[in-house]
């Protein structure tokens with residue numbers, strides 16, 4: 001299968017080239033030329049398999065150059081019991097008869113980024129060999145919190161890789177920051193950027209296209225790549241868990257073969273929900289894709305009005321991993337809906353020049369047929385956390401709560417009670433402060449003591465990787481202005 005740029009489909013690459021590059025040479029996103037269809041009895045077959053085998057089966061459909069043996073080794077290493085604290089890897093928790101929560105945070109950093117970032121280093125190092133690349137890959141990450149830690153943990157000590165993470169100084173939770181600045185490994189670097197996530201992301205994008213930085217790097221034997229969700233190696237492993245969740249529901253006889261489900265995803269960069277869209281394109285019986293946002297509701301407006309407009313107030317919310325105004329992966333959806341690279345190029349140029357574009361009537365119709373957009377503010381987020389805990393004894397984090405709010409709004413507006421899969425993207429212990437407040441605590445303990453407070457309140461233990469932070473040494477303290485990220489790269493590579 002070939003991978004093309006969303007902005008020019010004469011730019012073509014193999015899967016391994018796409019994974020090594022991260023981004024197309026024209027700034028577009030590398031995307032499969034077509035989405036393969038699941039064979040007729042695939043779901044029946046997958047139903048009986050473990051998560052790792054499901055991952056091999058699905059990923060192989062997109063990665064012809066990789067053997068079953070290779071992919072099996074990758075899946076066993078990425079999703080094994082040393083990494084995930086649930087044998088199901090991504091278990092489905094049924095909240096009530098037709099509401100199912102897909103828990104994507106059982107990995108080493110307690111957020112859904114692990115689902116892809118435990119797999120990506122295996123795909124990338126094998127791709128370096130397949131493409132005969134001899135330089136060391138320097139992975140640059142801009143993070144709203146969870147990607148950074150996920151990437152650091154996935155790539156630490158992986159030969160022939162360096163990983164540098166930039167996070168917004170005041171845009172991440174205390175636990176998230178501690179997770180990153182205490183990162184172990186001989187090939188890792190972390191710096192805080194003065195600004196918000198978009199500043200960090202824009203800074204990283206500029207580094208990628210900075211010719212001088214590129215040349216300096218090359219002289220040192222490095223080249224840049226990306227572990228942000230624009231890399232195809234990030235999106236692909238995410239398709240697996242939607243198909244897996246459906247198979248679990250089939251296996252447990254919670255749905256009938258062929259029955260449609262809706263999927264609701266708390267969304268930031270549009271990577272996670274895009275994976276659900278691709279699962280649907282492959283033939284998974286998904287009816288509606290419900291896109292949940294916080295007060296940074298640029299996607300809600302886009303879905304409702306067909307106008308993407310990033311010129312708006314930016315909010316720091318209690319669901320910081322969704323505090324994003326430029327959803328990079330939306331470009332892949334635009335390509336899928338238009339099948340026209342020139343049209344995508346036009347929209348992206350508008351976004352770049354004036355921060356706003358309006359899609360054609362045809363694209364808007366297609367978009368609205370498949371996607372529904374809802375958002376909620378912090379107060380509603382906390383109401384949902386409390387209600388979920390009081391009614392069902394089920395503890396959820398702030399991002400997951402935004403998704404449950406969106407589902408509730410969708411159901412009451414449409415009366416559609418189709419079984420729904422809600423993506424749960426982080427452990428509630430990652431966002432202790434907000435969760436404790438939601439549960440009615442007025443005094444929140446500082447730093448890691450909040451973990452104990454949440455345990456005392458709910459009787460649930462904190463995940464081991466978070467509890468273990470207490471004994472870790474802070475290794476990284478650098479804070480950079482957004483204009484000085486190139487210097488930071490050079491100093492971290494010394």
Ligand SMILES: *Cc1c(COP(=O)(O)O)cnc(C)c1O
Nearest residue numbers: 146268269270271272321425426
């Ligand atoms: C990254 C993240 C999101 C947003 O996912 P996208 O793929 O960027 O849309 C939501 N919740 C959590 C906890 C995250 O870490």
